[in-house]
Amino acid sequence: MGRTSRLMRLDAFTKTVEDARIRTTSGGLVTIFSVLVIFFLVIGEFNDYRKVTVISELVVDKARGEQMEIHLNVTFPRVPCELLSLDVMDVSGDLQASVSHGVEKHRLDKFGTIIESSYLEVHPEHPKHLDPDYCGECYGANAPETSTKHGCCQTCDDVREAYAAKGWAFGDGTGVHQCEEEGYKERIKEQAEEGCRIDGHLWVNKVIGNFHIAPGKSFSNAQMHVHDLQNYLQSDVDHDFTHTINNLAFGPPLPTNLLHERHHQQNPLDGTSKHTKDRNYNYLYFLKIVSTSYEHLDGGYTINTHQYSVTSHERSLEGGKDEVHPGTVHAKGGIPGVFFSYDISPMKVINREVRMKSFAGFLTGVCAVIGGTLTVAAALDRGLYEGARRMGKVHQR
Structure with missing residues (x-):
């Protein structure tokens, strides 16, 4: 009993007798208002906790x-x-x-509409007009290593590659058998007005x-x-x-x-x-x-x-x-x-x-919101109650 009485003297949260409590309409309104304020402030704290920012280094x-x-x-x-x-x-x-x-x-045509799409190719598909034993002339240049037949210029593009390796201008392929067979000059003219x-x-x-x-x-x-x-x-x-x-x-x-x-x-x-x-x-x-x-x-x-x-x-x-x-x-x-x-x-x-706020910071903010709101609400309710009681005494006089 002695230890219990000493602990009771340390109680910071003293209780009141139920019969001594007075419930008022203003107190109910303050309570509802306090709950709403706490609800919205806690949501704000949660949104701050969930918010992510980017730090640059x-x-x-x-x-x-x-x-x-x-x-x-x-x-x-x-x-x-x-x-x-x-x-x-x-x-x-x-x-x-x-x-x-x-x-x-x-x-692209002149209106910007796509006519045809194709991947860039250094060497297009082997022309079907060529005989399997055909060995194309390189017209004074050396055959490129990428040619399908060693030492030969099989395609118009092979001749272009050979000319490029020599540093020679090629032009539209006039007089080059491979290009004439493939219609290289006609293809350039056909696409002349395209984009x-x-x-x-x-x-x-x-x-x-x-x-x-x-x-x-x-x-x-x-x-x-x-x-x-x-x-x-x-x-x-x-x-x-x-x-x-x-x-x-x-x-x-x-x-x-x-x-x-x-x-x-x-x-x-x-x-x-x-x-x-x-x-x-x-x-x-x-x-x-x-x-x-x-x-x-x-x-x-x-x-x-x-x-x-x-x-x-x-x-x-x-x-x-x-x-x-x-x-x-x-x-x-x-x-x-x-x-x-x-x-x-x-x-x-x-x-x-x-994160802008840690979980510990979030809990601290929630406690501060609840405690601060209840403290302000208690003071407001006390003020309303005292004001109403004094107004009642004045009317009684």
């Missing part, structure tokens, strides 16, 4: 020897697919001429480099990368490199919530359109690429991608002056087309998802 990119994926979708309304080639080169000496793997050409959309992806070394879309087959001549422009420049149709970049991305896209927080596109060139009526016109985009990773909250997955900033220049190869910065003078000459020159930043951005 800038670190040195230590990755070496990696490859980078480029997603490309560009429309050229006034250059036929037959005249376009896609090349990739970098400072390591890697050269991908007339890229074929993973890239698709869409032939083209190039769509696909490339894999490149993660080093400084460039890729470009230009007319004619490319080849190296005295350590220079050049294109056979004869068919493009001598065409009766006025071709030009008006274009729309529908999409240009390096790696997979970032999550939508991260892009929303940053209020800008991951790919600043998406939807970019350029217009010209000059056949000899060059567009150059300088890209600064930053490696970017996105780490999900529960560690279930990590997205490794890239973001980039861009500076664009354009110039006429006839006038020799930059159209964006008139004071900058360029040397005359060059290749018409669209060029993308990219540089790799030594830094990397890491985006991590984190």
